[in-house]
Amino acid sequence: MSEVKEKKVLVEVKNLKKHFPIKSGLLQRTTGWVKAVDDISFTIYQGESLGLVGESGCGKTTAGRTILRLVEPSDGSVIFNGTDVATVSKQDLKKLRQEMQIIFQDPYSSLDPRMPVGESIAEGLRIHTNKSAEERYDQVVQMLTRVGMRADHAKRYPHEFSGGQRQRIGIARALAVNPKFIVCDEPVSALDVSIQASVLNLLEELQDDFGLTYLFIAHNLSVVEHFSDRVGVMYLGKMAELATREELFRNPLHPYTQALMSAIPIPDPKQRKKRVILEGDVPSPINPPTGCRFHTRCPLAYDRCKVEEPKFVDYGDEHFAACHLLDEGKPSQLPDMNK
Amino acid sequence: MSVAKINLDELNNEALLVEEHESMISIYWGRLKRHRLAFISLIVLALIILGVAIGPLIMGQMTYYNVQKDAYVNYARDTQDLQSKNVSPSSDHFLGTDELGRDVLFRLLIAGRLSLTISLSVVLIQVSIGIFLGAVSGFYGGWVDSLIQRIAEFFIILPALPLLLTLSSILRNVRIPGIPPEWSQSIFIIVILSFLGWPGSCRLSRGVVLSLRNQQFTEAAKALGMSDLGIITRHMIPNALPPIIVLATLGLGGVILTESALSFLGFGINPPVATWGNMLQNAQTDMLTAPWKALIPGFFILISVLAFNYLGDGLRDALDPRLKL
Amino acid sequence: MINYLIRRSLQMIVTIIFATFAIFVILNAVPGGPLSGLNQTGNTRDRLSDEQIARIEQALGLNKPLPLRYLTWVAGEDWVDDVAAVIGRSEAWANYQTPRCIDAGRTNAGAQTDLETSPCGRGILRFDFGVSWQMARGQEVSEVIWGRLGNTVRLMATVSVLSLLIALPIGIISAVRQYSILDYVVTTFGFFGLSMPVFWLGLILIIIFGFQFRECFGIDACKEAFGSLPYFPSGGVESSRILPGSIQDVFGVAKGSSFDRIIHLTLPTLMLTFASLASWSRFMRSSMLEVLRQDYVRTARSKGLREYVVIVKHAARNALIPVITIVVFEIPAIFSGAVLTESVFSYPGIGRLFIGALGGNDWPIVMAILYISAILVVFATLVGDILYTLIDPRIRFD
Ligand SMILES: Nc1ncnc2c1ncn2[C@@H]1O[C@H](COP(=O)(O)OP(=O)(O)OP(=O)(O)O)[C@@H](O)[C@H]1O
Numbered sequence A: 001m002s003e004v005k006e007k008k009v010l011v012e013v014k015n016l017k018k019h020f021p022i023k024s025g026l027l028q029r030t031t032g033w034v035k036a037v038d039d040i041s042f043t044i045y046q047g048e049s050l051g052l053v054g055e056s057g058c059g060k061t062t063a064g065r066t067i068l069r070l071v072e073p074s075d076g077s078v079i080f081n082g083t084d085v086a087t088v089s090k091q092d093l094k095k096l097r098q099e100m101q102i103i104f105q106d107p108y109s110s111l112d113p114r115m116p117v118g119e120s121i122a123e124g125l126r127i128h129t130n131k132s133a134e135e136r137y138d139q140v141v142q143m144l145t146r147v148g149m150r151a152d153h154a155k156r157y158p159h160e161f162s163g164g165q166r167q168r169i170g171i172a173r174a175l176a177v178n179p180k181f182i183v184c185d186e187p188v189s190a191l192d193v194s195i196q197a198s199v200l201n202l203l204e205e206l207q208d209d210f211g212l213t214y215l216f217i218a219h220n221l222s223v224v225e226h227f228s229d230r231v232g233v234m235y236l237g238k239m240a241e242l243a244t245r246e247e248l249f250r251n252p253l254h255p256y257t258q259a260l261m262s263a264i265p266i267p268d269p270k271q272r273k274k275r276v277i278l279e280g281d282v283p284s285p286i287n288p289p290t291g292c293r294f295h296t297r298c299p300l301a302y303d304r305c306k307v308e309e310p311k312f313v314d315y316g317d318e319h320f321a322a323c324h325l326l327d328e329g330k331p332s333q334l335p336d337m338n339k
Numbered sequence B: 001m002s003v004a005k006i007n008l009d010e011l012n013n014e015a016l017l018v019e020e021h022e023s024m025i026s027i028y029w030g031r032l033k034r035h036r037l038a039f040i041s042l043i044v045l046a047l048i049i050l051g052v053a054i055g056p057l058i059m060g061q062m063t064y065y066n067v068q069k070d071a072y073v074n075y076a077r078d079t080q081d082l083q084s085k086n087v088s089p090s091s092d093h094f095l096g097t098d099e100l101g102r103d104v105l106f107r108l109l110i111a112g113r114l115s116l117t118i119s120l121s122v123v124l125i126q127v128s129i130g131i132f133l134g135a136v137s138g139f140y141g142g143w144v145d146s147l148i149q150r151i152a153e154f155f156i157i158l159p160a161l162p163l164l165l166t167l168s169s170i171l172r173n174v175r176i177p178g179i180p181p182e183w184s185q186s187i188f189i190i191v192i193l194s195f196l197g198w199p200g201s202c203r204l205s206r207g208v209v210l211s212l213r214n215q216q217f218t219e220a221a222k223a224l225g226m227s228d229l230g231i232i233t234r235h236m237i238p239n240a241l242p243p244i245i246v247l248a249t250l251g252l253g254g255v256i257l258t259e260s261a262l263s264f265l266g267f268g269i270n271p272p273v274a275t276w277g278n279m280l281q282n283a284q285t286d287m288l289t290a291p292w293k294a295l296i297p298g299f300f301i302l303i304s305v306l307a308f309n310y311l312g313d314g315l316r317d318a319l320d321p322r323l324k325l
Numbered sequence C: 001m002i003n004y005l006i007r008r009s010l011q012m013i014v015t016i017i018f019a020t021f022a023i024f025v026i027l028n029a030v031p032g033g034p035l036s037g038l039n040q041t042g043n044t045r046d047r048l049s050d051e052q053i054a055r056i057e058q059a060l061g062l063n064k065p066l067p068l069r070y071l072t073w074v075a076g077e078d079w080v081d082d083v084a085a086v087i088g089r090s091e092a093w094a095n096y097q098t099p100r101c102i103d104a105g106r107t108n109a110g111a112q113t114d115l116e117t118s119p120c121g122r123g124i125l126r127f128d129f130g131v132s133w134q135m136a137r138g139q140e141v142s143e144v145i146w147g148r149l150g151n152t153v154r155l156m157a158t159v160s161v162l163s164l165l166i167a168l169p170i171g172i173i174s175a176v177r178q179y180s181i182l183d184y185v186v187t188t189f190g191f192f193g194l195s196m197p198v199f200w201l202g203l204i205l206i207i208i209f210g211f212q213f214r215e216c217f218g219i220d221a222c223k224e225a226f227g228s229l230p231y232f233p234s235g236g237v238e239s240s241r242i243l244p245g246s247i248q249d250v251f252g253v254a255k256g257s258s259f260d261r262i263i264h265l266t267l268p269t270l271m272l273t274f275a276s277l278a279s280w281s282r283f284m285r286s287s288m289l290e291v292l293r294q295d296y297v298r299t300a301r302s303k304g305l306r307e308y309v310v311i312v313k314h315a316a317r318n319a320l321i322p323v324i325t326i327v328v329f330e331i332p333a334i335f336s337g338a339v340l341t342e343s344v345f346s347y348p349g350i351g352r353l354f355i356g357a358l359g360g361n362d363w364p365i366v367m368a369i370l371y372i373s374a375i376l377v378v379f380a381t382l383v384g385d386i387l388y389t390l391i392d393p394r395i396r397f398d
């Protein structure tokens, strides 16, 4: 794990929102909004790996895509190295794209099935450099070997590879343009457990070698526990909690984080753990609950939670959380259902 | 757990499926050849096309004894011989003659030219319209998409054959001035069939564009800074083309069938111009005395449509990128 | 669900309105006017002079403005003077009804219940399609159609039932025994069915079962022994006289009896059934293959249920769902087939009426049949859609 020494901010996300319109009828009038990401703020420091965790559908992917401006943000800003990605001009955005890349969740749809993988990897070089075909090929081979593949793989098509290999190819493609910042959108959750570790190791090595900064998205805490320097927890388009990894696992403040944590399987069966079971499903982001979005499922919810939205506040040492109980200085620990 | 070791295992176990790398075209070709019926169909179609293209040229130079004229004359589409109507196959007329004493083989070949040309034109036009509208529909979405889809649905819902018959019956007596009447008839048929046939490819290409838009590789290209045009030309079109090629191949057969039905009923291309369909028109009256008139053109329709269908089927398998063979 | 039904029905109505509009526009787009063909028909006896045509044009109100003609075609003309009076345009609209209607005092009063004698058109929405111009000159179109409908319905119903009865088992068996010889035969047969010009098949059936049977395939021994094989009639709905050696003769079937009609129906049914059989058995086969791959079938098997039970109880039932809905969608396509079949077999049904009307420029009949088939198609689509959504739990009504 890379030690974060001087803390230089690389990405600063401020009040970022992404609302997808719901259209219906022949005239395609907007009849509502999916509030996939609804006002989130956080910073990512140079060289660190920030984990982003939350249940399926809570807006993690959308957050990642909006930060990279693969979809237009509805509101807010993303300052990358001093430039606001959200408002930057098209030309400048194209240049910025070299610096920020993404690795996708699904290794099957992330590579063009009708393009040799070498071409896919070279695509970024084609766009951003004037390199000749041979130079591009050389670099493709270099990238391929760097991610643990062979040079002769460049001419093959995606269907000739396994999921893990495709994920490596996707990594090589992102790496080829020499980025500073990579959004890893659940890069291992579609892979077999045996292969997950090797891909994670690869990502870690690359981070050290190239001084990369990651926004690492995952849907449960067990992956980020070993991979991230700091961890953010999302619930229904909002940030619930954000802290360093050690702090978060030692002292989870938000009830939702505690619930997530109790779901991590423990290798040692003798070690007992607090058990919390959340009731009900995640509500729809179309009409999210008022007040605290978690109140429909939170065992500690009280009247204030239904009407007022808790603020995302620093409770010391950059341990952010959004819960009224903390605001009022009351204990926010969930009861253990084992008892 | 060492990284290097796992990599090696994974590579050895899973990567060596294809040792020799082949180009995509040769992969496709190899797969098509393995689909025996599709490959045979390809050969049959090549023979038919070759036959109708050069057959009339050769026969046009050859002569036969025309009883009515009492002379040796060249084979021709419209040359009658009222002294030898409905004669059975002979050395002068390999496939016999029709009710006006015209050579059936020569008419058959000439008819094939027209039937295949019409079918090819119709498919080209309807697929172009369909691809364009479908791509626009899928790419822009919103009300444009709704409108185009409603129109396509409407066209699909329309009762096809009755409508085709009505349209061509209305245009039956219309001539485009300045061109031979047979051409103007064919042009009308082409226009009508294309006009009613585009929704299939429209829906297909819309579906393809929509699914491609949600594929992560187009998003990856965007993340790399590729322009919309680049994404369309480098990723969307190469991926959208194969299913459309399959649809078009199957469509070629379909159009031959429809055109022949129209012509058979007397609402397509009218004699003396010959198509496979209208050659069957009068076959009915002489079914007993000259059954070959009914059997042969129908047989050619069947064979070419069958070949297009098998070829389409084979192409569907051959062009599937996900298929490992 | 209710919402969905209402929305789909509204859509259906809109579609039908568009269809009537399209039909009307198409037929009035005939170069030279809808009557232009009447003086060109091949048969001189039926050919009309230009004067006659002008008179008809007037009598039918074809010289009225197009929008009004469309309205009266759809909704009838018995309301025109009432509406004119209400909006104070009685004078201007005085001649907007057809002379026939004006002569009758502009109303259908007294004749309201009797379509035949109602002088003012009631519009296609009320199933008044006007009067035939050519095929049965002067007769009500609805009557002409009604007279032929039975024949077509009999043909289509027989074909649908027969096709289903054969296609479903074939599809199931060939899916269960995928890659067997039977499967191979079925798929090949399916390809032939898709590629075969149906009307040609009809011609071949006539050649074989009509002429060649009668001629004993030209085999002398056969002729000497039997004279002829029991041959089928080559067309029509019933015999006007029983031909010696025909199938009716051999089995002693009286002319015009229902057996006689069934015999006449046999070849057309064979021809149409072949066409739909091919595609329906393909549907059934692929649907069944799909289901057999599902987990619950494997589970059922692993529980040790007998293969027959697995296939019939679990797989076939589920596989049938999509097939039935597709079949509902497809039923109108049989009508297209009927047009061809009826032409080949000179079978006096709607299809042949349609061809005749097109040939004779009898547009009221053409428009009526187009309209009815549009309604049929739209209705079948709706029913298919509803069935599909009812049955498939994955589809939500939004
Ligand atoms: N293009 C879009 N249009 C409309 N709604 C969208 C779009 N993309 C995402 N959404 C909606 O936004 C919400 C958040 O989706 P998102 O993919 O960001 O979730 P996620 O946290 O990444 O989930 P997962 O773990 O399943 O990947 C979901 O309700 C989703 O349906």
Ligand code: SF4
Binding pocket: A254, A255, A256, A292, A293, A294, A295, A296, A298, A299, A300, A301, A302, A305, A310, A322, A323, A324, A325
């Ligand atoms: S604010 Fe209320 S509902 Fe939300 S987490 Fe805190 S206690 Fe639970």
Ligand SMILES: [Mg+2]
Binding pocket: A060, A061, A062, A105, A185
């Ligand atoms: Mg996601």
